[in-house]
Structures are given as structure tokens and as C-alpha cells.
Amino acid sequence: RKEVEQDPGPFNVPEGATVAFNCTYSNSASQSFFWYRQDCRKEPKLLMSVYSSGNEDGRFTAQLNRASQYISLLIRDSKLSDSATYLCVVNTGNQFYFGTGTSLTVIP
């Protein structure tokens, strides 16, 4: 079983839609969780850290469910500029595990 599993998509949604991505992780001892955004031919950039209590940054909400071992990213009111690949990253000890990335295209 992979350390981190992520639906690769692609997700094609209309502008203004709400879209959610999930990432499951296999190691219950995992400590830190992150969502990154990667634009085409660019490096990933940190979007949000994911805290146990859940956290929100504008239209983006990240949540952690330790019992079911998954993290989620919710994007509300999608914009064309949200089109990108979204990667989840899980830190376990001194190891980092990446999801395969979920491709999102927001359509006018």
C-alpha cells in the first residue's frame, strides 16, 4: 500500500463551483500535513498546512481526519486561476511522502 494515495483526477469544474480533494495516508504516526499547488512547468508551492482543528484561508479550507487517516482540501467559488495540480504531502518522522497530485481545470 502506498504511503499516500490521491485521486489524480482530472477534475473539470465550472467557475464558481465548489470542489474537494482528498488524500489518504497509511501511517497513523504521521505528524504534519500540507497541501501544495503546482502550476504547469513550475515547482510546487505551499498552499496550506493542515491543522488538526481544520483551517481556512479565504476560499480554501483544509481538514484533517486522523481517525480515518485522510486530509481534504475544499475550494469554494472556483476561479479560473485555481487551475493547477494540487499535491498533498505527509510528514512522518523525517520522511516526506507525496501524493500523485490532483489536476484541476476550472472552466469559464
Place this chain on the structure above:
Amino acid sequence: GAVVSQHPSWVICKSGTSVKIECRSLDFQATTMFWYRQFPKQSLMLMATSNEGSKATYEQGVEKDKFLINHASLTLSTLTVTSAHPEDSSFYICSAPTSGGTYEQYFGPGTRLTVT
């Protein structure tokens, strides 16, 4: 946030030559750095973990004699692609986690390697 640089950003080389890529953490020290490869329209693939002062740890299927990693200081790791072939053409990215408990990864801007 923290800054990681990579050099060169783009390199074209002939088949059979070796190419060195540098990854530097500019405003923090990194005892560990990670090297990835990404083919077009595919996800990041972790190649190896670079450890300052010790040998790198390679992922399964990655040839350590072909992809030489050196982490000589707390701010510099290098990846050398030896005897490059066209199939090595890819986007190579490094990253370094910050310390202090947050463990956020900061990525370099990537190096696009084309082997002709």
C-alpha cells in the same frame, strides 16, 4: 518564506556527458534535501534523500551510480546525472524542509534537462 535556489534552470547536453545540478537553501540550513524528477504531465517522483555529511538514500529503481548526490554543506546539495541519455531528459526539482517543528517543504524552481 524560505528560499531554495537551483542552478542551472535549463541545460541542454549531448548524450554521454555528465550534468551537475545545484540546490541551495538560501536563508536556512538544511541537513536533508530531496531530489525529484518529473516527466511531462506526470507527478513528482522522489529520487533520493540527500543527507548532509552522509550518503544519500535512493528510492527503489533509481541508480545511485548514475545519479550522484553530494550534500557537502548545510546549504548545498548537488545532483550529477552521469552519462546522460535522452531518456534522462526531465524536470529535476529539489526541496528542503525547514526545521523548527513546521517541516514545511520549500522547492527549488527546478532544472529542465534536455539530452540530445
